[in-house]
Amino acid sequence: MTSRGNSVSPTRRATVRHLAQRGVYDRAVINAILDEALICHVGIVNDGQPLVIPMLHVRVDDRLYIHGSPTSRLIRLLGQGAPACVTVTLLDGLVLARSAMHHSLNYRSVMIFGSGRELSDRTAKLAVLEALVEHVLPGRWNDARPPAEGEIEATALVGFRLDECSAKVRSGPPVDDEADYALPVWAGVVPLAVQPGEPQPDPRLAAGIDVPHCVSAYLRRPRTR
């Protein structure tokens, strides 16, 4: 595939065909979706059977990384170069149309195609592990005890190049049949957003340890859409 400016030319399998008007190939849009979402759904094939497994991910530059135990079924298959599809979805709202059949959801999703590659270099692994923790909570890496050598070795990291990928986005108000706009039915969007609640201290937390800055900053982060 080729890159043109900040957009990507989708390969055949990465081209959005159904509801093609919702397809987006702008790298900034794709990156923003991958960076906002905490989890992806990783699809692989095992003896002809598809498996779809939710995983924490992080994007670093032009790659998306997942991690796991080298003994897990998914990581083993991915490490053997199994073809994969990684999908990331953010739900943005309920779309309430005047007609039942035009109800929908506002969402932003990304599909990534390709084979993963295990990261083996120790320094590169440490950088991705830091990015994973920072993806869970920005600023957290410096609070926590760093990984020991044995922990780094016991963690497998698999990266996917963001070469073959596309986004699909639905936003805005419902689209009704023209005749239905005259109906006396309320129509519009109920926005949805993931919101953090009050931090719950570990029952074994020692006395005198305050909620750290990264947590309070996360709680203050604006989240309206």
Added chain:
Amino acid sequence: MTSRGNSVSPTRRATVRHLAQRGVYDRAVINAILDEALICHVGIVNDGQPLVIPMLHVRVDDRLYIHGSPTSRLIRLLGQGAPACVTVTLLDGLVLARSAMHHSLNYRSVMIFGSGRELSDRTAKLAVLEALVEHVLPGRWNDARPPAEGEIEATALVGFRLDECSAKVRSGPPVDDEADYALPVWAGVVPLAVQPGEPQPDPRLAAGIDVPHCVSAYLRRPRTR
């Protein structure tokens, strides 16, 4: 597979093997996850390539249904009986451990294995379409214009039996290495929940149409976890 009381005996592929202590086979737990989530991720195989596609779903009794255009690639493959894996995931919180490598997420997920079956009976289709709209927003079906015959015909519904499925749940505080509990690092959980925002009326909404009861009731629904 066999059912014993309210739990299911998982088949081999539906048995949670990695982190097996997180596996749950209780039908009430599985149903609650399917009913709370608005979207699933449907995995199928197309010429050896896995595809993972986000879809709106609804559970009706012991089946999970998705819908789509009969012309979509996914619906075509599913209608031909392609082996599928449908995964539903709810994200419940950030798990902040004292050590970087024990950071995690609290979540509840369900994996369903099997082949879909297209629903062709007109009355059964209408009942599932009603359930889909009610799944988006309880009470909405009676507000909206009902489907016309042509709309019902132009919508394909595919159902999956909840025979081969399992849930995987992580909840509660972080689990640190015993030695790390003495570290002066805050640890705990930041709960996450999907919250609705202020309804956004369709720009083409006619004057004098109030926000309906189903929307205001949805906004009032308690959502703390």
